[in-house]
Amino acid sequence: MIGRLRGAAVVQALLLAVGATACGFDSCADDVADAEAEVHTDHRWTEEDVPGIGQYVEVHWQTRARGNPCSRAPGPTDWHYQGVARMRADEAQALLKAYEWTATSPAKMWPALQSLVPADAQWLHSEGYAKAHDTPASGSEIYLSPDNALVYFTLRDS
Known part of the structure; x- marks a missing residue:
């Protein structure tokens, strides 16, 4: 009888732990979803991040997790960024x-x-730029719409 009660107590403790973890995971997942939906406008990006971006007038950017940032597994989470800067x-x-x-x-x-880009924007891509800045190796890309003075960039933080 004591063994059965002890077993039941262990199962109950495990269920409570799993429930608490699940609640924490849901909260984390909601936080991540909220962060991914946000469009940031701070001037975070520099010439080091996006060579040629210059002293841009404004920028709108977002981020997405490339893995599961809520995982309990050790190690960093890689992030993918996209942005549109008015140069x-x-x-x-x-x-x-x-x-x-x-x-x-x-x-x-x-x-x-x-939704922030003119529907008629014409985009250009440069293999020379990509080679000069090793963007394929870093998973980064840059596109230029010179008529609109816009640059669209994708970056990976890994």
């Missing part, structure tokens, strides 16, 4: 002249950012 017109033209660009469709832009 100064002279800096957009300088970036345009610095590399050879070709017309392209950019990587899929997240909806909240897409």
Whole structure:
């Protein structure tokens, strides 16, 4: 009888622990979802992050977890960032002249950012820029819309 009660107590403790963990996980998952939905406007990005971005006028950016940041497994979580920056017109033209660009469709832009871009924006991509800044190795890409003085970038933090 004592063994059965002790077993029941252990099972109850495990269920309580799992329930508490599940509640914590749900809270964490909700926090992550809220953070991923937010469109940030702080001037976080520099020339080191996005070479050629210059002293941009404004930026809107978002982040997404590439793994499960709520996991109890040790180790960092990688993050994926997308942003749209309105550059100064002279800096957009300088970036345009610095590399050879070709017309392209950019990587899929997240909806909240897409809503901030003119529907008729024409995007350019530069293999020369990518090679000069080793963007494929870092999982980063940059697209330029010189007529709108916009740069769309994707970055990975790993």
